[in-house]
Amino acid sequence: xxxxxxxxxxxxxxxxxxxxxxxxxxxxxxxxxxxxxxxxxxxxxxxxxxxxxxxxxxxxxxxxxxxxxxxxxxxxxxxxxxxxxxxxxxxxxxxxxxxxxxxxxxxxxxxxxxxxxxxxxxxxxxxxxxxxxxxxxxxxxxxxxxxxxxxxxxxxxxxxxxxxxxxxxxxxxxxxxxxxxxxxxxxxxxxxxxxxxxxxxxxxxxxxxxxxxxxxxxxxxxxxxxxxxxxxxxxxxxxxxxxxxxxxxxxx
Amino acid sequence: xxxxxxxxxxxxxxxxxxxxxxxxxxxxxxxxxxxxxxxxxxxxxxxxxxxxxxxxxxxxxxxxxxxxxxxxxxxxxxxxxxxxxxxxxxxxxxxxxxxxxxxxxxxxxxxxxxxxxxxxxxxxxxxxxxxxxxxxxxxxxxxxxxxxxxxxxxxxxxxxxxxxxxxxxxxxxxxxxxxxxxxxxxxxxxxxxxxxxxxxxxxxxxxxxxxxxxxxxxxxxxxxxxxxxxxxxxxxxxxxxxxxxxxxxxxxxxxxxxxxxxxxxxxxxxxxxxxxxxxxxxxxxxxxxxxxxxxxxxxxxxxxxxxx
Ligand SMILES: Cc1cc2nc3c(=O)[nH]c(=O)nc-3n(C[C@H](O)[C@H](O)[C@H](O)COP(=O)(O)OP(=O)(O)OC[C@H]3O[C@@H](n4cnc5c(N)ncnc54)[C@H](O)[C@@H]3O)c2cc1C
Numbered sequence: 001x002x003x004x005x006x007x008x009x010x011x012x013x014x015x016x017x018x019x020x021x022x023x024x025x026x027x028x029x030x031x032x033x034x035x036x037x038x039x040x041x042x043x044x045x046x047x048x049x050x051x052x053x054x055x056x057x058x059x060x061x062x063x064x065x066x067x068x069x070x071x072x073x074x075x076x077x078x079x080x081x082x083x084x085x086x087x088x089x090x091x092x093x094x095x096x097x098x099x100x101x102x103x104x105x106x107x108x109x110x111x112x113x114x115x116x117x118x119x120x121x122x123x124x125x126x127x128x129x130x131x132x133x134x135x136x137x138x139x140x141x142x143x144x145x146x147x148x149x150x151x152x153x154x155x156x157x158x159x160x161x162x163x164x165x166x167x168x169x170x171x172x173x174x175x176x177x178x179x180x181x182x183x184x185x186x187x188x189x190x191x192x193x194x195x196x197x198x199x200x201x202x203x204x205x206x207x208x209x210x211x212x213x214x215x216x217x218x219x220x221x222x223x224x225x226x227x228x229x230x231x232x233x234x235x236x237x238x239x240x241x242x243x244x245x246x247x248x249x250x251x252x
Numbered sequence: 253x254x255x256x257x258x259x260x261x262x263x264x265x266x267x268x269x270x271x272x273x274x275x276x277x278x279x280x281x282x283x284x285x286x287x288x289x290x291x292x293x294x295x296x297x298x299x300x301x302x303x304x305x306x307x308x309x310x311x312x313x314x315x316x317x318x319x320x321x322x323x324x325x326x327x328x329x330x331x332x333x334x335x336x337x338x339x340x341x342x343x344x345x346x347x348x349x350x351x352x353x354x355x356x357x358x359x360x361x362x363x364x365x366x367x368x369x370x371x372x373x374x375x376x377x378x379x380x381x382x383x384x385x386x387x388x389x390x391x392x393x394x395x396x397x398x399x400x401x402x403x404x405x406x407x408x409x410x411x412x413x414x415x416x417x418x419x420x421x422x423x424x425x426x427x428x429x430x431x432x433x434x435x436x437x438x439x440x441x442x443x444x445x446x447x448x449x450x451x452x453x454x455x456x457x458x459x460x461x462x463x464x465x466x467x468x469x470x471x472x473x474x475x476x477x478x479x480x481x482x483x484x485x486x487x488x489x490x491x492x493x494x495x496x497x498x499x500x501x502x503x504x505x506x507x508x509x510x511x512x513x514x515x516x517x518x519x520x521x522x523x524x525x526x527x528x529x530x531x532x533x534x535x536x537x538x539x540x541x542x543x544x545x546x547x548x549x550x551x552x553x554x555x556x557x558x559x560x
Contacts, residue, residue: 013515017383026384038496098352099361122496126379128364133322133352142426143322145349148489158430162489163345164443164498165262165434170321172427182496183483218361219388222374227385230521233542235533239555242527245543251447251504251525252471252560 001115001152001174002057003046005080006105007039009064009071010125023223026125028092035071038120040078041180044187045150046118047079054152055116057081061108063101065089069203076198077190083201084108088208088215095126100208100215102134107211109139114175116157121146121179132179142172145179253282253372256332258341258350259300261288261320266296269444270342272303272406277399278340279305279407280369286310287332287418289325291318301413309413314420319429320346324421326353331421333358333394337372343398343499351398360392365499367403381495381518401443402501402522435488442474442491447504448520450476450493451486454509454530454549458486463550464508467557476500476520478510494519508549512537529553 011017012032020027035043049055060075062068063086072083086104088096109117117136122129136143144150144159148167151158152174160169162181172178190198208215236242246252255278260267266288278284284305288297289312297311310332316324329350333339339354341347343365355362367385368376374389375397442448449471451464461481468475477487479494493500495518505523510516512528512535520526521540528541529552538544545552 011380016514017380019384026380097361099356099359102356124381124495127377127381127495128352128362129348130352130355130362130364133349134356134362137326137353137356143349143353144427145322146345161345164490165432166488166490167433168319169430169433170319170427171430173425176426182479183489218392219363219390222387222389224379225385225387227378227382227521230526230540232539233526233544235538235544235546239545239547239552239559242543242545242556243559246504246525246527246560249525249542 001055002059002112003049003055004059004061004109004112004114004117005039005042005046005075006061006063006101006117006119006131007043007071007075008036008123009033009062009068010036010123013037013124019224019226023225025093025221025224033067035074036120036123038122038180040187041182041184042118042120043075043078043080044185045180048185049152050079059084059112059114061086061105063088063096063104065092067092072203073198074190076201077195078188079194081201083203084206085203086206086208086211096215097217097219098128098130098134099218100213101131102138103213104208104211105135106138107213116174117177119177119179121181132177136177142176144170144172144176146181147178148181148183150178150184253337254335255282255284255338255340256329256336257284257286258329258339258347259286259288259296260342260344260346261290261293261296264290264292264296266299268299269406269441270344270401271300273401273404274340274342274399275303275305275407276404277366277369278338281338281340281372283307287312287329289317289328291315297415301415302409302411304408304411306411306413309415310418311415312418312420316420316423321427321429322350322353323426324423325350326357328421329354330357332418337394339394339396341398342401347398351396355396358394358396360394360396361390363388363390363395363397366397366399381514382521383514400499402499439468440472440474442476442498443500445474446502447471447473448476448500448502449473449506449508450478450510451481451508452478452510453480453484455481455486461486463553467506467553470557470560478516507537508553510537511535512540
């Protein structure tokens with residue numbers, strides 16, 4: 001079976017985000033960018049399935065600016081076999097919406113015919129939590145989102161999902177889309193020899209136009225603002241003082 | 253303008269708080285019809301009809317909807333979607349599962365985690381773990397959105413909407429339910445509790461979480477956790493508060509042994525009063541805490557429990 005894993009280049013999760021003074025967006029110039037953490041988990045899961053013998057080939061795809069090539073190289077260094085870069089934006093500040101991303105991925109799925117797509121459950125920049133679900137709708141496939149455990153069993157995948165009340169296990173027919181949650185696995189680091197080897201792995205470069213997909217946004221960003229600030233209060237010296245403060249505030 | 257609001261259903265019961273909060277957000281957009289989908293949900297449909305501001309309830313009572321599987325639910329909603337300008341649901345795990353699928357089937361973008369309704373086309377939502385608030389204007393014919401329950405007050409009771417049966421839309425059998433692992437608890441639900449007591453990595457073990465739970469029980473509070481506490485196996489996944497867990501805004505949030513990473517703050521910084529108990533006076537959680545106590549939680553938390 002072939003697995004397709006879409007990966008997104010996003011601001012590194014450790015970087016403090018700054019809203020631009022003119023309200024036009026978030027400042028991404030000269031900040032550290034990394035693979036979306038949930039996508040790292042998705043890549044890792046694909047590699048583990050390959051190590052178990054359930055998967056033969058892992059194809060990673062990134063849709064965005066040309067620099068997403070680095071993100072694909074990281075995935076290749078972790079253990080993916082082949083990469084497809086779809087250049088759909090020139091400016092790092094231009095985010096391609098999940099619907100457009102899903103449409104491009106659907107075209108790639110038609111060409112590549114994977115038996116499974118594993119995506120991250122959400123990207124930590126736009127926090128939309130949508131691409132996997134949208135892709136499965138466009139393909140008419142089943143979906144197993146927020147996965148914390150995946151087991152391939154014949155022509156189905158048994159997936160445990162993190163839901164509001166605890167955990168839910170479902171069985172989804174293959175081909176299907178799985179989206180990875182935090183506790184699915186702990187992604188490996190790429191070793192130096194593997195980083196070197198990844199430079200020689202195939203990376204195809206395409207554009208959104210190659211797939212005939214219009215990536216213009218459906219949601220116009222009117223403005224981007226700082227959230228309401230919260231200032232530090234006071235330090236109390238003892239539990240007694242804390243109890244007194246909470247009683248004064250009327251919350252206990 | 254007409255809104256189709258998808259009620260949150262747990263088993264066969266209406267999740268009243270989450271649904272009533274979404275009704276508050278939806279009322280501003282138009283006439284609200286609530287869809288209750290599930291199996292044996294007659295009582296849930298009646299409960300939804302009593303929420304103030306609901307004008308009609310559609311009850312889709314069919315085994316296909318018993319476990320909230322996204323594919324049949326999405327097909328049902330799409331079959332009903334004609335005539336509605338907005339499709340709205342509270343931002344729960346089940347809505348986050350189904351609404352993007354519904355949006356893609358309608359060829360529209362989904363607008364996730366709305367925290368403010370500006371007008372019928374324009375919405376506010378947090379991005380980058382709440383480090384920025386984006387205002388977006390949708391150009392789509394149908395607006396599909398999930399609303400963050402922590403940002404809206406629950407609509408009251410006193411409605412008397414009519415309840416109509418909605419025809420089921422079939423099940424293609426793409427996925428099947430196997431089992432649920434849901435821990436029964438007498439504590440209030442995390443997202444609707446007035447007080448939340450949370451523990452982090454500093455709590456150290458699953459057994460030690462008992463002191464967090466004891467304080468919570470003394471206060472009639474829900475228990476929360478940081479990702480580190482969940483990843484370490486001290487607490488179950490459904491207790492996680494944060495960017496990728498639950499978002500809460502209680503009257504009082506007590507963070508014990510939590511450092512205050514931005515991903516955690518994203519889930520609790522709109523709480524009315526924040527208390528932090530941490531032995532490191534430099535911990536970033538103190539920058540958002542109204543009352544900070546620099547102390548070992550193993551001394552301070554039991555003492556607090558006994559003195560309240
Ligand atoms: C993609 C992504 C998503 C994430 N989503 C979330 C999320 O939704 N929610 C979330 O919480 N995190 C999330 N995180 C993780 C987040 O970045 C932090 O790693 C996490 O919140 C840290 O948890 P913590 O504060 O419990 O642990 P630590 O940062 O290790 O802090 C432990 C604290 O306990 C204190 N302490 C230790 N012992 C004691 C004691 N005896 N008494 C008092 N204090 C003590 C220490 O001083 C320290 O401040 C996410 C990360 C990523 C990359």
